[in-house]
Each structure stands twice: as C-alpha cells, then as structure tokens.
C-alpha cells in the first residue's frame with residue numbers, strides 16, 4: 001500500500017504515531033506488534049511500541065503498518081486511526097474556522113513529514129517540498145461545503161476519518177461523502193475526492 005512512496009528518506013513525525021494507539025483502543029496491543037516488527041519505535045516498559053514525539057520515522061514503515069491494520073482489523077479501524085489525528089497534529093491553528101483550517105491542511109500535512117530530517121514545509125521560507133501528494137481543498141462559494149482532493153499515499157479510509165474529524169473539530173454537524181467512489185486510490189486511481197458538508 002505504500003503506492004508511489006518508496007523513498008526511504010521520507011519521514012513522518014513521531015507525534016503522528018501516537019494517533020495509532022489512541023485510535024485503535026483495544027486493538028492497539030496487536031497493532032503495536034506490527035509496529036515493532038516494522039522497526040517503528042522502541043519497546044516500552046509495558047512491552048508496547050513507544051515513540052519519541054519529536055523524532056522522525058520512515059513513512060514507508062508507517063504506511064506498511066496502516067496496511068496491516070486495514071487487512072487485519074478492517075477499514076473501520078483505519079478510519080478511527082485517521083479520526084484521532086487532528087487531536088495530535090502539529091501546527092493546527094487554534095483560532096481558525098473550517099474554511100481556513102482546510103486551506104491550511106496541506107501545509108500542516110507537509111510540516112508533519114520530512115526528507116532526511118528536513119521538514120517538507122519550512123515556516124521560515126514558506127516553501128513546500130513536493131513528494132508526498134497533497135490535500136487540496138476547494139471551498140464552494142455560498143455553500144457550507146468543501147471539496148477536498150487527496151493525492152497522498154495514505155489509505156482512503158484513513159483520509160476519510162481524518163477529514164471528517166478535522167471538519168467536526170470546527171463544525172460538529174459535518175458529514176463526508178466520497179465523490180465518484182469508483183475513482184479511488186484503493187483501486188489504483190491517482191486521487192480520491194471527498195465532499196465535506198455541514199449545516
């Protein structure tokens with residue numbers, strides 16, 4: 001499931017790994033074993049995987065763990081992992097509304113990934129480095145709706161959970177629909193497009 005991410009230099013912030021344990025609840029004990037088998041994290045005193053929040057971990061390993069979670073626990077579990085991400089993600093602006101939050105999503109995504117320890121978004125230069133796809137949000141004028149196109153390597157169900165939780169952070173009534181479900185990264189498409197709406 002690593003799709004086109006085969007570059008071992010691309011990394012994910014350890015902070016994001018914590019979402020797997022909080023999202024999975026009782027499945028975490030098993031998922032922790034997947035992580036350690038993929039050499040992600042170290043064994044803690046309780047025998048479970050633990051992570052340094054500020055360290056970088058290989059994205060390819062993280063994606064392999066997510067794929068095993070999908071295979072063994074199903075897409076619902078992946079959705080839960082994605083849904084726990086907004087509570088942890090770094091660089092989440094506190095005072096934004098749902099539109100500005102979605103506009104900021106791609107920058108946040110890149111700030112949580114790195115190439116050889118260099119974050120893929122630099123706050124100093126405002127430069128964003130390509131290589132992990134994008135979360136492109138398009139607000140629909142005069143509608144309480146945003147279209148979000150995802151071209152990253154994360155599984156579709158993970159992104160569904162993430163985007164819905166991200167929207168509900170600002171708009172508790174938000175719902176999400178996968179547009180053109182046959183055009184999905186799960187089936188090899190280059191992108192998934194989601195519609196996020198609220199009342």
Ligand SMILES: [Zn+2]
Nearest residue numbers: 156184185192
């Ligand atoms: Zn999809």
